[in-house]
Amino acid sequence: RKEVEQDPGPFNVPEGATVAFNCTYSNSASQSFFWYRQDCRKEPKLLMSVYSSGNEDGRFTAQLNRASQYISLLIRDSKLSDSATYLCVVNSNASGAGSYQLTFGKGTKLSVIP
Amino acid sequence: GAVVSQHPSWVICKSGTSVKIECRSLDFQATTMFWYRQFPKQSLMLMATSNEGSKATYEQGVEKDKFLINHASLTLSTLTVTSAHPEDSSFYICSAADLLEETQYFGPGTRLLVL
Numbered sequence A: 001r002k003e004v005e006q007d008p009g010p011f012n013v014p015e016g017a018t019v020a021f022n023c024t025y026s027n028s029a030s031q032s033f034f035w036y037r038q039d040c041r042k043e044p045k046l047l048m049s050v051y052s053s054g055n056e057d058g059r060f061t062a063q064l065n066r067a068s069q070y071i072s073l074l075i076r077d078s079k080l081s082d083s084a085t086y087l088c089v090v091n092s093n094a095s096g097a098g099s100y101q102l103t104f105g106k107g108t109k110l111s112v113i114p
Numbered sequence B: 001g002a003v004v005s006q007h008p009s010w011v012i013c014k015s016g017t018s019v020k021i022e023c024r025s026l027d028f029q030a031t032t033m034f035w036y037r038q039f040p041k042q043s044l045m046l047m048a049t050s051n052e053g054s055k056a057t058y059e060q061g062v063e064k065d066k067f068l069i070n071h072a073s074l075t076l077s078t079l080t081v082t083s084a085h086p087e088d089s090s091f092y093i094c095s096a097a098d099l100l101e102e103t104q105y106f107g108p109g110t111r112l113l114v115l
Helices: none
Strands: A004-006 A011-014 A019-025 A032-038 A044-050 A055-057 A060-065 A070-075 A084-091 A102-104 A108-113 B004-007 B010-013 B019-025 B032-038 B045-051 B067-073 B076-081 B090-098 B103-106 B110-114
Touching: A004 A084, A011 A019, A019 A084, A019 A108, A032 A060, A032 A070, A044 A055, A044 A060, A044 A070, A044 A084, A044 B103, A070 A084, B004 B090, B010 B019, B019 B032, B019 B090, B019 B110, B032 B067, B032 B076, B045 B067, B076 B090
Parallel strands: A011 A108, B010 B110
Antiparallel strands: A004 A019, A019 A070, A032 A044, A032 A084, A055 A060, A060 A070, A084 A102, A084 A108, B004 B019, B019 B076, B032 B045, B032 B090, B067 B076, B090 B103, B090 B110
């Protein structure tokens, strides 16, 4: 089983649509969770951290279910500029400070169509 | 977010030459930096973890003698691809660990093309 699995995609949605990305992780000791965004031929950029209580940043909402080892990202009212690959990322360091190794999912490509 | 720079952004070289890539954290001290490689349409693959003042930790399958990593200061790590071959052509990305946010910030990447 892969450490971090995501919807294979790609997702092609019209402007204004709501789109959801799902992700599961295998290491139950994982401590921190993130969504990164990667534009074509660019480096990944942190979109948002994912907290146990769920968190929202404008049109973006992230949810975490530790029992199911499941993470989600919801984008509302999608814009053309949201087109990118969305990476589910897990920090599986269970030993506290000193190591912040991240494990990346393969990413789900989103294309928002006019 | 934090700023990480990488240099050069593009490299085209002949087979057999060595290429050095620099990664700098510009506004924070990074005791730990990471080097990744990404082939087209593939996910980021961690190559090695670079710790300031000590030897790098390489992932399985990554040759430490081919990919030399030096992390001499809290703001600079370098990756040297020795005797590069066409199969080493890839997108190399570094990141620096932000201890407060427990995450990593990425440099803009270096595209390496070995002819």
